[in-house]
Amino acid sequence: MTRPRALSCPLCAGAVPPPSSTRRLECPFCGRALYYDGEDFTPTLVIPPRMGEAEHRKACAALLKHPLVPSGLSGSATLLRRQRSYLPFYLLTGKRGGVLAVGKERLVTKMPGIDISAESAGSAGGARTVIRSRSEVQVEEDSRVVVGDFRYAYSAAALEDRDFGDTSLKDVVKEHLGEARPTTLDELAADGEVVDADLPLERIVERGVAAGTGTKGELKVLELEASVVYVPVHTFSFRYGRQTFSVTLEELNGTWLGGQMPFRGDWAHLLSIPLVAMLGLVAGNVLGFAFKIGPREWSAAGLFGNAALMAALLLGLAMALGLQAAWLLLRTPLAVKLTPAGARVERAGEAPKNPFAPANALVKFLLENAMKKRLGQEDAP
Amino acid sequence: MKIGCVNCGAEIGLERDEPFFVCPFCGSSLFLDRAKTFKDFLFLPLLPPAAARSKVEEELARREVPACPVRAVEQVLVPFWGLRGEALQETVPAFSPVPPALMGYRMPSAESVFFTAEAAEGFEPVPCAETSSAAWRGHADVSSCSLYRVPFFRVSLSAGAFSYAVWVDAVSARVFVDQTPPPVSAAISSRYLSLVFALFGVFAVAAAIAPTFGWSLIAVGILAAASVPFVKRFVSGGGA
Numbered sequence: 001m002t003r004p005r006a007l008s009c010p011l012c013a014g015a016v017p018p019p020s021s022t023r024r025l026e027c028p029f030c031g032r033a034l035y036y037d038g039e040d041f042t043p044t045l046v047i048p049p050r051m052g053e054a055e056h057r058k059a060c061a062a063l064l065k066h067p068l069v070p071s072g073l074s075g076s077a078t079l080l081r082r083q084r085s086y087l088p089f090y091l092l093t094g095k096r097g098g099v100l101a102v103g104k105e106r107l108v109t110k111m112p113g114i115d116i117s118a119e120s121a122g123s124a125g126g127a128r129t130v131i132r133s134r135s136e137v138q139v140e141e142d143s144r145v146v147v148g149d150f151r152y153a154y155s156a157a158a159l160e161d162r163d164f165g166d167t168s169l170k171d172v173v174k175e176h177l178g179e180a181r182p183t184t185l186d187e188l189a190a191d192g193e194v195v196d197a198d199l200p201l202e203r204i205v206e207r208g209v210a211a212g213t214g215t216k217g218e219l220k221v222l223e224l225e226a227s228v229v230y231v232p233v234h235t236f237s238f239r240y241g242r243q244t245f246s247v248t249l250e251e252l253n254g255t256w257l258g259g260q261m262p263f264r265g266d267w268a269h270l271l272s273i274p275l276v277a278m279l280g281l282v283a284g285n286v287l288g289f290a291f292k293i294g295p296r297e298w299s300a301a302g303l304f305g306n307a308a309l310m311a312a313l314l315l316g317l318a319m320a321l322g323l324q325a326a327w328l329l330l331r332t333p334l335a336v337k338l339t340p341a342g343a344r345v346e347r348a349g350e351a352p353k354n355p356f357a358p359a360n361a362l363v364k365f366l367l368e369n370a371m372k373k374r375l376g377q378e379d380a381p
Numbered sequence: 382m383k384i385g386c387v388n389c390g391a392e393i394g395l396e397r398d399e400p401f402f403v404c405p406f407c408g409s410s411l412f413l414d415r416a417k418t419f420k421d422f423l424f425l426p427l428l429p430p431a432a433a434r435s436k437v438e439e440e441l442a443r444r445e446v447p448a449c450p451v452r453a454v455e456q457v458l459v460p461f462w463g464l465r466g467e468a469l470q471e472t473v474p475a476f477s478p479v480p481p482a483l484m485g486y487r488m489p490s491a492e493s494v495f496f497t498a499e500a501a502e503g504f505e506p507v508p509c510a511e512t513s514s515a516a517w518r519g520h521a522d523v524s525s526c527s528l529y530r531v532p533f534f535r536v537s538l539s540a541g542a543f544s545y546a547v548w549v550d551a552v553s554a555r556v557f558v559d560q561t562p563p564p565v566s567a568a569i570s571s572r573y574l575s576l577v578f579a580l581f582g583v584f585a586v587a588a589a590i591a592p593t594f595g596w597s598l599i600a601v602g603i604l605a606a607a608s609v610p611f612v613k614r615f616v617s618g619g620g621a
Contacts, residue, residue: 014408015403015408016410017401018401083484085478159478185512194477194513195478195512196477196511197512198477198510242444242445242564244558246559260543270613273608273609279581279585280601281588281601283584283585284586285594287585287589288590323577327577331565333541333563333565348541348543349540349565
């Protein structure tokens with residue numbers, strides 16, 4: 001972006017500092033009000049943050065108690081750093097107009113009658129065609145002169161390192177535009193990081209405003225006033241155990257824009273307790289039964305012929321499968337992804353291989369063999 | 382430092398780093414674009430590209446994070462303002478947006494040379510942000526400032542629905558990372574499995590020595606309830 005460099009007052013020829021936030025200037029020598037209309041200057045506006053320290057604390061406390069994050073997160077997470085950033089948006093306003101080709105649709109109903117055209121007359125046997133009453137849509141081409149105001153907000157920076165889209169922020173800019181006030185970059189920089197408006201305005205106008213002209217006819221941009229509006233967001237970085245995570249808050253409506261948070265794995269831990277307890281109960285009772293009847297009575301037929309024991313063993317197998325599921329849940333890297341629409345659990349890596357797979361295969365083989373044997377005995381004459 | 386007036390072409394000697402000043406010859410108001418007028422230094426990279434990957438792997442292992450596929454390794458020259466004053470020595474990022482990992486970055490204590498495209502071969506310069514100097518412009522304590530370009534390896538990792546960026550300083554070999562996938566290490570799995578087997582043994586013995594099935598149910602239930610806080614602490618290892 002080029003800047004105006006050397007200005008002088010048209011009345012007294014005094015040196016006038018270049019505009020910094022608005023096009024309105026005042027000559028420091030004669031006091032005359034001036035208006036700079038050069039195209040090499042873009043006014044800068046800011047929508048001031050509506051959240052202070054107390055609101056930040058409240059929003060973070062609510063987020064750290066989200067049902068998807070570990071229950072002790074709000075007590076254990078340490079705030080590492082926080083940073084306010086001002087994200088730039090181009091606000092494009094103006095007039096657009098031109099001649100727009102339009103088509104007018106009309107419903108035409110043809111009355112019933114007899115077709116006596118040459119084609120019909122020349123048909124075999126000279127029979128006449130009877131036309132029934134029918135309706136059809138006819139399109140009449142027309143044109144219309146259109147002039148209208150437009151107001152668009154486009155992201156002025158490529159936020160590749162941020163994991164939130166600019167779609168929701170555009171709506172926030174439009175919603176709070178009434179609160180925007182002129183500012184300077186120095187003023188913003190004293191309060192936080194000012195993200196550079198690095199997307200060329202010409203490209204935004206070409207692809208955005210000019211591209212939205214409709215499919216028929218030509219609409220041209222008649223007037224265009226561009227300004228850069230800075231929107232405040234706040235990024236909080238936390239440490240939790242060995243993890244660090246960052247979340248970004250939009251400071252006008254208080255919406256969380258993006259970030260990652262730890263997922264509460266204690267569900268899997270707690271789930272494993274009743275499963276292990278049931279498994280231990282079954283195994284303990286089988287063991288107790290075996291001791292009770294004594295070693296002399298031990299035999300495969302005696303143990304496996306007992307229906308209650310078989311049921312207990314099957315229950316034990318089900319519990320073992322449940323434990324494996326809990327283990328896999330613990331081993332799969334899951335994280336909570338924050339979006340403007342809310343929080344959701346996403347996989348942050350590949351699911352691990354199940355180390356119990358050989359044991360599962362062995363149990364499956366034994367069960368299949370036992371079933372085949374049983375069925376073979378039943379089918380035998 | 383001397384510059385030429387864009388209006389009258391006169392050579393003007395600058396005493397201080399003021400962004401706006403008046404030409405003493407023609408009286409024009411002038412703006413000084415610091416990014417184009419200040420001394421530009423370069424730290425020469427000392428870390429070979431192959432070592433960057435191993436540094437990232439070491440850092441992930443230290444954090445007990447499973448290995449993630451590397452999507453890309455970029456070699457970039459990241460610009461920082463080096464501010465000096467009477468009681469001031471500060472590093473301010475000269476690019477935007479600044480990733481949280483590089484907030485509070487301090488420049489390495491190594492020798493620097495004047496920046497030239499040839500000297501920085503293989504490293505792509507990150508453009509200076511127009512707004513970056515606004516952070517310290519007008520700061521009364523700043524007596525001099527220079528631009529320092531630090532070579533970094535920006536390692537992009539892909540992990541499921543998330544992507545992560547790890548910055549490796551090619552001069553000091555320090556690793557800067559903001560977010561990583563959650564730690565799901567073999568150590569955590571071992572802790573979990575050993576706990577499960579220990580609990581199974583306790584529950585099974587309790588159920589075996591109980592006189593009736595009802596008593597075994599009560600004993601296992603009480604033990605399971607008592608183990609809940611213990612399980613939480615044991616598996617998490619006092620944190621995540």
